[in-house]
Amino acid sequence: MDKPISTSTHNKLRLERYIRTAIGIVISAFLFWRIYNVVVLQQHFGADTWVRFGLSGLILGGMYALIAIGYTLVYGIMFMINFAHGEVMMLGAFGGYFTFEILRFIPAPTTASPDLNFLNANPFLSVLLAFVVGITISATAGFYLEKIAYRPLRNAPRLILLITAIGASTILQNLAMLLFGPQRKNVVNPDVLDRAAGWVINVGGNDVLISYTGVFSLVLSTLLMIGLFILVQRTKLGRAMRAVAQDKNTAFLMGVDVNDVVSKTFIISGALAGAAGVMWSIHMGLVNHFTGFLPGIKAFTAAVMGGIGNIPGAMLGGILLGVIEAIGPAGMGIDFQLKDVIAFSILVLVLIVRPSGILGEKLSEEKL
Amino acid sequence: MRSSALDKGLRTGVIFGIVIAIMFLIGFTVTGAGLVGKLFGVSSSYNTPPLTFFVIFMVLMGAWAGITAAARSLTEPDTLKRALTAGASAGAVSGLISAVVGFIFGTLNANAIDPRTYLPMVSPESTKLFLMNQSPLTGSLMLLGVLTVSGAAAAGLSFYLRTHDGVKSGARNITESVRKTIRSEGVARVTNSPYARYGFWLLVAALLIILPRTWGGYWNYVFGTVGIYIILGLGLNIITGWAGQLVIGYVAFFAVGAYTFALLTAPEPHNLTMNFWLALGLGVLAAGISGLLIGLPILNLRGDYLAIVTLGFAEIVRILLKSDLMTEYTAGPRGVRDIAGPTLFGRSFVSDVDFMYLIIIAVLVVTFIAYRLQNSRTGKAWYAINLDETVARATGINAFASKLLALSLSAAMAGLAGVLFASRNQFTGPDDHALMVSINVICLVIVGGIGNIPGVFLGAFALKGLPEILRETENYRLLIFGVLLIVMMRLRPEGFLPAKRPVLEKSAQTSSKEAQP
Known part of the structure; x- marks a missing residue:
């Protein structure tokens, strides 16, 4: 042994970092060239199309962000990927759908319009009710998921927890399919929140529709994110959550009820996913048992992109992913069928170039 | 204060x-009754099973509830009254819930x-x-009655069985005598003799040669699928x-192999029509290289990422295969047709019997490789990484x-x-390579016993063979898999046939744990 081990390890790590950076530079140069080519030189689309794509990306990104926060919260505390989180969101979407369906059957006749139903008579109350129902269902699902499936395995190896989560995801998805049928259901919104209605602005001579549902979703997801941020940073529960995330044992010694904090974390992440689910059913208008699967995986991608375990990172990652997914296919001049491929490619690229994510701190190897 | 028996029963x-x-809401009550019917030899796959079987199914559910509720508790003395209270209340509450649901839907129906x-x-x-x-x-009301009575009766029966020495010692005597016979010297001499082993393998070989010829096409198909899943x-x-x-998107490699082979041998879309064996080699190679390429950036990160990245990779592969962009190269959503069968010495053999033989040979080869790997240095290195990667690295393993x-x-x-x-x-088409395949494989490995080769065989037969026999459960298969995964992880994470090696090293393991607080 003629040279010390530490030096060689050090060199290897440095080399690896250079390789990662190099790959990153090559890929971004290629992407830049491609996008420049398509957007500036070829000019397939006018400015109005880009505004439209960007808006739909922002709206989608808001929902991704809400789901991604759930992944990140649970990951920060339990170091597990809650694979069933997308399905929790799907349950919320069904909650919203069924609330609207039930309210549609309740008559609320007025003298002006005798066949008015409750949904259209009290649209704001209806939407509020839908959110309450969806959030309650999802939060309950999150709570029981943790209690039944994950808590008995708290100290088990990670592989076992992950397999349990896959099992839970399979159960929820197939239960929803068997209960409600595999076909997609059309969500009927109150007339006020018609998906085709909205403000029209003029961009470069063409009209761009900004739908009410989109603005509503975006505003609501922003509010929820601010609320969550305040909850985590300013309240006692938030402090307990951060403490448990840092060190479970020490937090326990300091008098934090770890089980309670974990339970509440699952409730909060479930509630956010439920809100995202109801937004999904209001804005997208189609719900089935598979609704949660892709958004779930993409939100996980968003959480990794922002730096897993990092709450602002999850928000940023979600919105970025939504926007990239919306303008990506057009920007790179590829088929719109391939937008899901973009999301997964981003996941792989982030893990190659910067595994700790955009805002992620330098994690120890054990955490990473 | 509520008695804990009543409390347990209610819960x-x-x-x-x-x-x-x-x-009831997912229609499993009908399927369950059908399964009970099948147990009695009455097949009723395509119409509603007779009422008797449904009642038996409900009695079984009630009995299960009763026995669960009446299980021995640590805080209370085990008395008949306690068992009956718990069993009856469990049956009654479950009956009440079912009765309410039944009443609602019955009224709607009416x-x-x-x-x-x-x-x-x-x-x-x-x-x-x-x-x-x-x-x-x-x-x-009848539903309520049936569940309550069966719950109470089963609780009473289970109490009787576990408190009465006669029953208990009788059962113990039987198991004891069976064990004694198995362990006796005569039996040991026979089973340990090389002739017995040769005889056993000869029997297995004979079965493997004869069975595919006599089974008929259907069973060859079913067991061919089992072989592929093995x-x-x-x-x-x-x-x-x-x-x-953990690799969730395992199906991606399956797809790479299948598509490489298909595109090399099929007349459309490339018309390469390559030789079967060469294409087989290239298919395996392509899959192996894709694994290498996926692993390169990910494997030095923590395990969970590999799971998600392979899942993403599987989705990318499926979407690409399906997309219009790749139709020219991969035949798109229609899939690739007329893929070549194997040929040997100029004679093509594509009948189901020939294929069964081919699959059996492939399974044998793979099993042989797996056994060799398990006992090799590499295999030991994998075990070490699995147990503790940091320690494995410290002992000089390139993890x-x-x-x-x-x-x-x-x-x-x-x-x-x-x-x-x-x-x-x-x-082969894009839909052959849905994520469902990966989940099936994960399930069979876990149910059989993670890390155990015979366990994989057991798992494949149980998860791919049994559903063919229990055709009624078709719709519920994935749901049952999910439940199975969670139940296995909670009760028996090592599977039905646990791997041997960790048991052998248990004493070493525990002592190291004690040393490290």
Whole structure:
């Protein structure tokens, strides 16, 4: 042994970092060239199309962000990927759908319009009710998921927890399919929140529709994110959550009820996913048992992109992913069928170039 | 203060009640009754099973609830009164919940409201069966009665069985004598003699040669599928069972193998029509290389990422295969047709019997490789990484290279399975490579016993063979898999046939744990 081990390890790590950076530079140069080519030189689309794509990306990104926060919260505390989180969101979407369906059957006749139903008579109350129902269902699902499936395995190896989560995801998805049928259901919104209605602005001579549902979703997801941020940073529960995330044992010694904090974390992440689910059913208008699967995986991608375990990172990652997914296919001049491929490619690229994510701190190897 | 027996009964009852209600809502009550019917030799796959079987099914559910509720508790003395209270209350509560659900849907039915717009599995026939062909009120009361009585009776019976020495010692005597016979010297001499072993393997070989010829096409198809899943399971077992890295998108490698082979041999879209054996080799190689490429950036990160990235990779592969962009190269959503079958010495053999032989040979080869790997240095390195990667590294194992090797070997085996699959069906399309395949493989590896080769065989037979026999459960297969995964992880995470090696090293393991507080 003629040279010390530490030096060689050090060199290897440095080399690896250079390789990662190099790959990153090559890929971004290629992407830049491609996008420049398509957007500036070829000019397939006018400015109005880009505004439209960007808006739909922002709206989608808001929902991704809400789901991604759930992944990140649970990951920060339990170091597990809650694979069933997308399905929790799907349950919320069904909650919203069924609330609207039930309210549609309740008559609320007025003298002006005798066949008015409750949904259209009290649209704001209806939407509020839908959110309450969806959030309650999802939060309950999150709570029981943790209690039944994950808590008995708290100290088990990670592989076992992950397999349990896959099992839970399979159960929820197939239960929803068997209960409600595999076909997609059309969500009927109150007339006020018609998906085709909205403000029209003029961009470069063409009209761009900004739908009410989109603005509503975006505003609501922003509010929820601010609320969550305040909850985590300013309240006692938030402090307990951060403490448990840092060190479970020490937090326990300091008098934090770890089980309670974990339970509440699952409730909060479930509630956010439920809100995202109801937004999904209001804005997208189609719900089935598979609704949660892709958004779930993409939100996980968003959480990794922002730096897993990092709450602002999850928000940023979600919105970025939504926007990239919306303008990506057009920007790179590829088929719109391939937008899901973009999301997964981003996941792989982030893990190659910067595994700790955009805002992620330098994690120890054990955490990473 | 409520007695804890009543409390336990109520809680168990609520759980079982919800389970029964969900079973009704997803139509499983009809299927369950059909399964009970099958047990008695009455097949009723395509019509509603007779009422008797439904009642037996409900009695079984009630009995299960009763026995669960009446299980011995640490805080209370084990008396008949306690067992009966717990069992009856569990049965009654579950009965009450089912009765309410039955009453609601029975009333809807009576008023000609069809709930199938929202709950498609609640057919009028199923509701009628659930209410035992009675009016809503009578039917739900009968349901309540059946569940309560069966719960109480089963609780009483279980109490009687565990407290009465006669029954207990009788059962113990039988197991004891069986064990004594098995362990006796004569038996040991026979089973340990080399002739017995040769005889056993000769018997297995004879069965493997004779059975495919006599089974007929259907069973060859079923067991061919089992064989392909054994290969998949053995492959996944390397990376997940031995090296401890979960791969969710395992189907991607299966797809790479199948498509490489298909595109090389099929007349469309490329018209390469390559030789079967060469294409097989290239398919396996392509899958192995794809595993290597996926593993390179990911494997030095923590395990969970590999799971998600392979999942993403599987989705990318599926979407690309389906997309219009790649139709020119991969035949798009229609899939590749007329894939070549194997040829040997100029003679092509594509009958189901020939294919069964080919699959059996492939399974044997893969099993042999797996056994050799298990006992090799590499295999030991994988075990070490699985147990503790940091320690493994400290002992001089190149963890990254070992994991990479494991992943590409797994991928190559999946590629082999994909080649066989595509060649046997003479067709492969994007829908053959849905995520469901991966979940099946993960399930079979876990149910059989993670890290154990015989376990993979058991798992493949149980998960791919049994559903063929129990055709009624077709719709519920994935749901049952999910439940199975969670239950296995909680009760028996090591599987039905646990791997031997960790047991051998248990004493060393525990002592190291004690030393490290």
